[in-house]
Amino acid sequence: MLSTVRIGMVGAGAVAARHLRTLLAMDGVEVAAVADPALERAKELAAEAGAAVYPNHMELLEAERLDAVYICVPPFAHGAPELAVIDAGLPMFVEKPVAIDQETAAAIAARLAGRSLVTCTGYHWRWLDIFDRAAALLADRPARLVQCWWLDKVPPPPWWLRRDGSGGQTIEQTTHVLDAARGLAGDVTEAHAFGAGAATADDIHDVSVASLRFASGAVGTVASTCLLPRLHRAGVQVVADGLSLELSETELVVEVDGRRDGWTADGDARPRPDRDFVAAVRGDEDRIRVPWPEAYRTHLLACAITRSADEGRPVPVPEGSGEPQGGAPVDRGRTDG
Ligand SMILES: NC(=O)c1ccc[n+]([C@@H]2O[C@H](COP(=O)([O-])OP(=O)(O)OC[C@H]3O[C@@H](n4cnc5c(N)ncnc54)[C@H](O)[C@@H]3O)[C@@H](O)[C@H]2O)c1
8 A cells, every 4th residue: 555646747738737736635645746848837837746847758757756647648649658657567547538549549558458557537427426327227228329419619728629639529529428428328339420610631620420329239429519609518318218318517317207307416526537546556446437448448439430520431430459440441231220
């Protein structure tokens, strides 16, 4: 059992600041170092913790004796930090999405395979009490129809609107509800998507839709846009036999057998992954709900939707369990409805 958990942060932006403040409020946690090529940002954040500052993850890993590393970089910067942290044998907390594309994520998955490292990701919707309630309701009435939506504004980071910065809205943002949908209805095997609004190959789609086929036989849809002045709607609706439930980050509305009920989330779920990650690193029970390999499977779904919209054809969603990462066209010779 570790009495003090020494943590290094890679990335010193908005989400790193949130994690750092959550960590500093815990007993027995020290944020020892912060690395960011934007040194002024790194210094400012490190000052809150009395931490050392480094320009990159390599120098941080070389100089510090750490128990765990947080990787809070934009989508385009994933890959090298994870590989180095895995090689160092350290537990890692990785912010979503786990990469900008499928290839980078697959390389991390391959390096992680067979290692028993503690990992956790920022897919905090799965830590909501109302997520648990929704999952319990579906235990004996399996999901048949799943509708996901993320209708929002363009977030502030300058990298967000570029394809080579964020990977696009589905990969960067809608991924939260895709993860919740997977948690409630299981894996998706096939996606067929359409997107619009990208004037150049570097742009992201500002509107997109997708149809999904789940392994269970359920079917689903996803709608995303960043055209609005503020967050309008982000959530998942699941229909099962005689039941409809609608989950957002704050509320669950359920209609079952003609009766309607609502619940408000019991609080902000965002600090809960930090709590469970630190506990697992310390040697307590591992209660992490979305470790890296599970987040990888959500990312593969987001990548398949994005690729389908780009290529104008249905694409299979890889399982993320080591099989070839292809994306061959789906055989449309026979359909089963
Ligand atoms: N779980 C959530 O709800 C949640 C909320 C906000 C952001 N995020 C995710 O966190 C990630 C970061 O978002 P943000 O809002 O903090 O972005 P940001 O732009 O505010 O900060 C990113 C920081 O990473 C730094 N950086 C870039 N490349 C780096 C590298 N190779 N090594 C170290 N640092 C590097 C940048 O200089 C910048 O300071 C995004 O992927 C975003 O989706 C998740």
